[in-house]
Amino acid sequence: MTLSCGGLGVATARAIAIGPAFLLDRRPPAVTPRNLAPTEITDELQRLEDALAAAREALRAVRDQIPPTTPVKVTEFIDSHLLMLEDAALVDPARALIRDRLFSAEWALEHHRMNLVQAFEDMEDPYLRSRRDDVDHVVRHILGFLLGTSSSDQPADGDLRGCVVIAHTISPADTVMLRHRQATAFVTEYGGPLSHTAILARSLNIPSVVGVHKATDYFRQGETVVVDGEAGVVLADADADILAHYRRRMQARDQHRARLRRLAGEPSLSADGIPVNLLGNLELPEDAVTTRANGAAGIGLYRTEFLYMNRDRPPNEKEHLATYLEVMRGLQGTPVTIRTLDLGADKQTADNPATRPTVCNPALGLRGVRLCLKESDLFRPQLRAILRASAQGPVRLMIPMLSSPREIDEVLTLIEQLRQELTREGAAFDPDMPVGGMIEVPAAALYATAFARRLDFLSIGTNDLIQYTLAIDRTDDTVSYLYEPLHPAVLRLIRMTIEAGQTHGIPVSMCGEMAGNPRYVPLLLGLGLRELSMQPDSLLEIKELVRGAHITHLERATQKLLARIDDQDPEALADAIKRLGS
Numbered sequence: 001m002t003l004s005c006g007g008l009g010v011a012t013a014r015a016i017a018i019g020p021a022f023l024l025d026r027r028p029p030a031v032t033p034r035n036l037a038p039t040e041i042t043d044e045l046q047r048l049e050d051a052l053a054a055a056r057e058a059l060r061a062v063r064d065q066i067p068p069t070t071p072v073k074v075t076e077f078i079d080s081h082l083l084m085l086e087d088a089a090l091v092d093p094a095r096a097l098i099r100d101r102l103f104s105a106e107w108a109l110e111h112h113r114m115n116l117v118q119a120f121e122d123m124e125d126p127y128l129r130s131r132r133d134d135v136d137h138v139v140r141h142i143l144g145f146l147l148g149t150s151s152s153d154q155p156a157d158g159d160l161r162g163c164v165v166i167a168h169t170i171s172p173a174d175t176v177m178l179r180h181r182q183a184t185a186f187v188t189e190y191g192g193p194l195s196h197t198a199i200l201a202r203s204l205n206i207p208s209v210v211g212v213h214k215a216t217d218y219f220r221q222g223e224t225v226v227v228d229g230e231a232g233v234v235l236a237d238a239d240a241d242i243l244a245h246y247r248r249r250m251q252a253r254d255q256h257r258a259r260l261r262r263l264a265g266e267p268s269l270s271a272d273g274i275p276v277n278l279l280g281n282l283e284l285p286e287d288a289v290t291t292r293a294n295g296a297a298g299i300g301l302y303r304t305e306f307l308y309m310n311r312d313r314p315p316n317e318k319e320h321l322a323t324y325l326e327v328m329r330g331l332q333g334t335p336v337t338i339r340t341l342d343l344g345a346d347k348q349t350a351d352n353p354a355t356r357p358t359v360c361n362p363a364l365g366l367r368g369v370r371l372c373l374k375e376s377d378l379f380r381p382q383l384r385a386i387l388r389a390s391a392q393g394p395v396r397l398m399i400p401m402l403s404s405p406r407e408i409d410e411v412l413t414l415i416e417q418l419r420q421e422l423t424r425e426g427a428a429f430d431p432d433m434p435v436g437g438m439i440e441v442p443a444a445a446l447y448a449t450a451f452a453r454r455l456d457f458l459s460i461g462t463n464d465l466i467q468y469t470l471a472i473d474r475t476d477d478t479v480s481y482l483y484e485p486l487h488p489a490v491l492r493l494i495r496m497t498i499e500a501g502q503t504h505g506i507p508v509s510m511c512g513e514m515a516g517n518p519r520y521v522p523l524l525l526g527l528g529l530r531e532l533s534m535q536p537d538s539l540l541e542i543k544e545l546v547r548g549a550h551i552t553h554l555e556r557a558t559q560k561l562l563a564r565i566d567d568q569d570p571e572a573l574a575d576a577i578k579r580l581g582s
């Protein structure tokens with residue numbers, strides 16, 4: 001066997017993919033300023049025209065290849081870029097720079113691009129400001145042809161069916177686009193395994209490896225790449241033996257999943273007869289049906305922020321309601337926990353105030369409920385739609401990123417106002433719709449009793465709880481080695497939250513990634529959790545584990561282990577916890 005190229009990154013999913021590399025370099029192309037001799041002006045103007053024509057032609061080709069099933073939003077997006085490219089005036093200022101100031105075509109275009117971007121950024125109107133990315137993208141597309149980094153046989157905005165996308169970084173919003181464009185896998189140079197991009201990739205079943213530094217330099221456009229999301233390995237130039245090895249593993253995984261599928265209709269009861277509610281985490285409404293087919297008893301976390309991405313304006317109440325009703329139809333009467341908007345940190349939209357350049361620590365900034373309470377125009381339509389959806393079936397509302405009981409009181413007051421408003425309007429809603437909160441900030445866990453007193457349920461978000469407790473950025477692969485769910489400090493906070501729920505007689509669930517990991521589930525059952533929400537792909541594996549577990553034994557063993565939490569070496573404790581289920 002021979003390997004001529006490979007990369008090691010951070011494992012994010014237990015899936016494998018093989019496909020041609022599609023290099024998506026999101027770094028601005030490097031342009032070196034260069035002055036022309038006066039005799040070069042005509043040729044340089046022609047180079048600019050040729051690049052413009054090639055960019056138009058490439059985008060038209062993409063437009064013509066869009067399958068009819070593609071969401072209309074994608075088509076509109078490409079059409080709007082084509083319109084810009086077809087406007088001859090788009091590059092007039094660049095032509096003037098070549099003619100009058102003897103700039104090279106690349107330099108002139110880059111200069112023009114920076115001016116345009118600045119002009120859009122300075123606009124008062126948030127809608128116009130949000131068009132900045134479109135203009136930037138279109139001018140860079142032309143620039144790519146001038147610099148020779150684009151070619152007309154690469155899809156710029158279209159179909160990526162079967163491709164392994166290799167990029168500097170990929171945002172959560174990009175991940176949704178990659179799924180719509182049918183990419184088979186992706187590899188990024190930066191990013192942690194608990195970043196929203198990685199979580200989303202797992203949830204959408206896109207194999208990925210993040211943190212492969214210099215990946216965009218190592219891999220070549222179009223070469224066959226193997227993405228092993230389980231080991232965090234990416235290989236190029238694999239020989240026939242290696243490809244056959246990976247194809248066998250893909251087949252074995254498919255067979256294992258087919259076997260597990262038989263459990264979908266079976267009850268989620270432990271071997272000693274204790275029911276455990278297994279729910280799915282949902283990002284895109286269209287996935288509700290498959291989540292249900294995987295045996296979910298409902299949705300324990302619907303991340304609604306993806307409703308706000310890849311669009312120009314936030315959704316209005318009508319759109320919110322239509323989406324929630326679509327999800328509820330897919331769930332066939334099982335409950336949905338709708339988490340209110342959790343934008344901020346690594347989940348951004350173009351015009352989110354949390355993205356202002358002065359914000360150095362967006363994870364500690366205007367995120368989740370903080371943003372919602374500040375921007376009530378963003379929050380009220382969502383709350384009204386959730387209330388209205390509750391008239392049509394079982395809905396729970398969940399608030400993210402809480403750190404103080406005052407925030408809960410403010411949200412509850414707002415909900416009460418909206419209930420009165422809806423009553424006046426004659427709109428139906430469930431007056432008893434449960435309102436719960438996420439415990440994902442250490443302060444919330446330490447003070448969980450005050451939260452439990454005010455709310456109908458709590459859900460532990462371990463992804464953030466671990467990030468904030470251990471002070472490690474979820475998106476930074478250089479510190480992901482410190483991300484330890486079994487750190488005694490984290491275990492203490494989880495236990496405190498469960499105890500607060502028990503004291504106040506309200507349910508406590510977990511919806512962070514820990515809840516879907518077979519390594520930690522025996523501990524969570526032993527700690528007393530009876531509701532776990534996870535990415536849909538993990539549901540059947542966890543159900544198999546639950547059905548084989550003796551929860552009363554696990555409770556005794558967990559109690560014994562954690563009674564000595566202070567005296568034990570943390571690594572020995574973690575090892576003992578991992579052996580709990582065996």
Ligand code: PEP
Binds near residue numbers: 342440462465511512
């Ligand atoms: C969490 O923080 O554990 C969680 C479930 O929320 P998110 O991953 O969306 O931040």
Ligand code: MG
Binds near residue numbers: 461464
């Ligand atoms: Mg969170």
